Amino acid sequence: MIDILLATFNGASYIRSQIFSIISQDYTDWRLIIHDDGSTDKTVDLIKELASYDQRIRLIEDNVTHLGPGANFMHLLNFSDAPYCCFCDQDDVWFDNKLTIMHRAFSTLDHSRPQVLFSGAYLWDSSSNCLPRKNFQKKVFQFEDILFHNGGMQGAASMFNAKMRDTINKKYEYVAMHDQILSLAGILYKGIHFIDTPLFLYRQHANNVTAHIPQNKSDKIKVSLANRSIPVVVKKYYDGIIAFYHLFRDEMTESQRRIFELYICYPNYNSIKRFFSILTHGFSCHDSRIQLIIKLLIRPYFQ
Template structure:
């Protein structure tokens, strides 16, 4: 768990982990310099449950992605989950995901994603499922910004070794795990809703739109919001620079084609989307609409 000024939420999240039906776990927490009561809440819960460990190593200002990636060095468990500070896990989340990943060959890198529900706690409202698309190819992931939610994943020690590298830039840990799942060929999806993804005005990632109509309206209306945020584009570039030596030739070519995309003129970009069959929300047409109305990156 990576924390930063999460005092309003972190207690409920940790208590939801303590309440899991599967009890053989260890929670490792690193704080990124909170100025609220986050640390005092965590220390109180550390004294209550010895399975909770707070890492105080003096490292600060990594941002959420860097903080999560920094935490990987402290884990030696056979399986890991990223844990956001402001969600709530349903009591069977760990058990369901642990059972699912054990179905696969864990002598090689594996990652399993589940689903969750958006949760508007201030309105006492549980919304739609967090994810409606499940990308398994690079061309589906490139325009996915932060990627599939890291807090919905469980991954094995082999995958932890794959992603635990030194990157010149980290947009989000989710993106690194998503791309690794595709590159190393073992990404799976469990069709169950296992957590509540809290939506509030301090979310690091944007709120999840609740239906197709809202998604299309956003694509056409928000002409100042880029199709792909520059930070995520740079995250893809940084990932490629680290992992290209382990990629197949067709994957290298796929990355290089994409990384050249911002240099193209407007109509060349449109042609490239159709030629390469890039997708957003599992749709090339939807991506074309976004690109027609909005810039590619800031």
């Protein structure tokens, strides 16, 4: 059994195609668990309509709303008890072999430890006639490469085991995004894995919770220049990292704790000390030290 955890909010324009893509999976032993965050459109009505046709679809109605996307996904962990879990965005479209390929890849892993697997995707602008473009997760295995990420690996691309679900299902001081927590835990427990196969369409539209993804080095530079007012460190993700650190620091090595403590202290440093300390300790952003350096040079540091 695989539990698919779908957090929804005002997704009526997209939710039907996403759920149909799940119903069409060639791996059939799944349960779709949905929690809505207080939608004011027809999202819940559409979910109930589809649930009436497929008993594997379960809508949680517990009157808990206005959590925000990250906390809504984390809330869903409380309703899962399957050996495997997937986070699922309301506006994507899954290929019919997504669960089969990810489940097969999991068969070689040690399930006594927390494990998470991330796939690739195709970026898809459904409002244009452009063909989807491949987007692969950056293979990140250490904290130095993710703390400046302002987020985590793409949650919609993940599958994780029950041990990981139980490990991250805690009471946090603050939740920025669910995939930030999942990515940090994968690195902490040396249980983060990647497959390059694109397994779904990651829809790009004006209401995406996370920013659109640049496709190449040229795009990344253009985006960095265009977004000069966006800080290097966004406060909500900074607060999310602090919350993770407070819960898991006893599980970290001394060197890992040192990396977190440096990152947490950097807003208090002057710009010169901070710049050279970041370079000295090998931090990067999206697997690129150059990209991080550019951001440090042209953007405000913290906001």
